[in-house]
Amino acid sequence: MLDTLFITFATFALLFALGAVLSPNAINAALCFLLCLVSVAGLFVLLEAYLLAVLLVLVYAGAVVALFLFIIMLLDLKEVSAWKLRGVSALASVAGAGLLVAGVLAVATRGQLDSLPLAAMPALGADLKAYAHALFTTYLLPVQLMGFLLLIAMLGVIVLSKKFTADAAGVAAGDGSAAQANLGAAASTLEEARK
């Protein structure tokens, strides 16, 4: 039963991942990505990691993919024309694919992937309480740092997108009012011209 479910979810995850990469239509790609995430969440449920499954659906499938869709619709993306592989990029793709195959083969043959039967494994990641405890004791410092990370990310969005006017920063003339600022700028231009 478990094996059947695993194979089903794993196949779906792979197929939808391929669909997300190969689909020429951006919206289809985003929806394929969504279904891929739902399949992976199914895999987590099979591992009894319910919390991770719920978080994956809530955060990624719910929030992140919805954001993707918003942006795709906002930009009104047309279908991307299928790109052609030529010259160096074809060579690089072949080399990359070769490396990938070699890597997967090496992991499969030499990876020593044996593990305990599922029943004997402790079900980590099933319990919200354990996460909460760890976050507020052991990992308190990274959590605080994450706060700063989010703050500078927010500031970055403001810096890179907000319309900036000269008088808003009080640049010129050391005086807030825009008229005086303009006067100061004009005077300094005159001075430079004289030099």
Add this chain to the structure above:
Amino acid sequence: MSVELLQAAADSNRWGAIIPEVSLGCLALLLLVLEMALPRRAHRLIPAVAIVGQLALLVGVLACFNAPYLGTETFNGLLVHTRDGQFMRVFFLLASLLVSLLGAVSLARRQLPRIEFFHIVLVVSAAMMLLAQSNHFVMLFVALETVTVGFYILVSYFRASPLSLEAGLKYLITGALSSGLLLFGIVLLYGVAGNPLLVGSTESGMHFGHLQTFLAANPDHFLASLGIVLVLCGVCFKIGAFPFQIWIPDVYQGAPTPVTAFLAVASKAAGFAILLTLVHTAFAPYAGLVVPTLTVLAALTLIFGNLAALTQHNVKRLIGLSGVSHAGFLLLGVVASLHAGSAASAIGAVQFYLAVYLLASFAVFGVMTQLAPAEDATQELDHYRGLAKRQPFLAFVLAVGLGSLAGIPPLAGFVGKLAIFINAFDAQLYVLLGIAILGVVVSIYYYFGWIRVAFFGESTESETAAATPREGGDGQPCCGCCVTRFVLGLLAAATLVLGFYQGGLGEWFFSR
């Protein structure tokens, strides 16, 4: 987990041990509060607050250099406080102080938001300080991401310039790729270390010490080797070692000059701090894998960096690619530190090289900031034609900085390179040493090409106009420029003095 265990965990969160980082964070928040609270005409004081605050912190860290918590782990082993960590703290504080100074000069000429720049620089340097002391992959990754996200913003800060935006996008994509590689490696290591079928498996496989114990019990495990190689790849993106240097020229060119300096010095040093920590603690049992990998990387980096820099005409690209070759010299030091017998002195040599690189790089970047044309990314070698006649002082600082970067005998850069070469010789890395010495010879060619243009090039009228240093954007001669000139003079003097006499500082670095 029982209540007692949780309490023990909470008790080891000693905030006193990270006062410098906490104060930097508070200072960064204070800047934002000041921007809101002060009237607009007082906003020009805020950069000064940032600079003076960092100066005070720097003095404080230096005064408490041998703090009582040295050699202990705090925050449940997330951080470890060592001598090297203290050195990196001072290094990052000095770097962010100088970047703030250059940023104040550079931003004064532009219509851009300012306070956010200083805020992000402060947060990034606090994260770097934590990064250099991290002893746990969770801490390392969170700190590294904070640094990287900060740099995404800083690189594209001159958003009116298409080159700056392009650089930001390129850095975002390559940075995401490198974070992905690093994370994949970390997860593989954590997964392998947590496998209950293996000897010495541990649930805390993210902790460097525990991981080291596990790896020592399982030599030659394929997945662990794969994880180690992936983590090394992720770190090599940060230091710009050869196959991962692809982002460097464009990002260095497009980024605002102060940010280029920050990337070239602090980001690279952060990468080397992590690399040294990892190869000497967590990955030490896998030296048989790490040493050949780093040796090949060092050789390729030295060859590529020097050859690629030869053909550059844009000074920012030139500095970027020569920075790749400096990463090669530093990697040579790291490889030397992995050979028995010379570990401690080689680490000291790497740190001395970093310190000298900071002094010389900021001297050069300071001159570049002073002479930057309106379009920051288009700083060509021709702008420096005849600089010695127009600006003798700046030309002198430039010559000292470039000479030190090239490693010319009376300057500090020579001593730095010499220390690394001596350690490499002791570790019997003769082939690498040969490549490095050839690299030095090649690097003298392109550094001296720049000096020759500045001192012996005849300047035409239009170029003179393009490269005259400008005062503050409001036309008043700013006191910031005098301060910058004073600091540039200090950097040049320190580079000169450290070349002749290392004194107690040299003793601290070399005899450990």
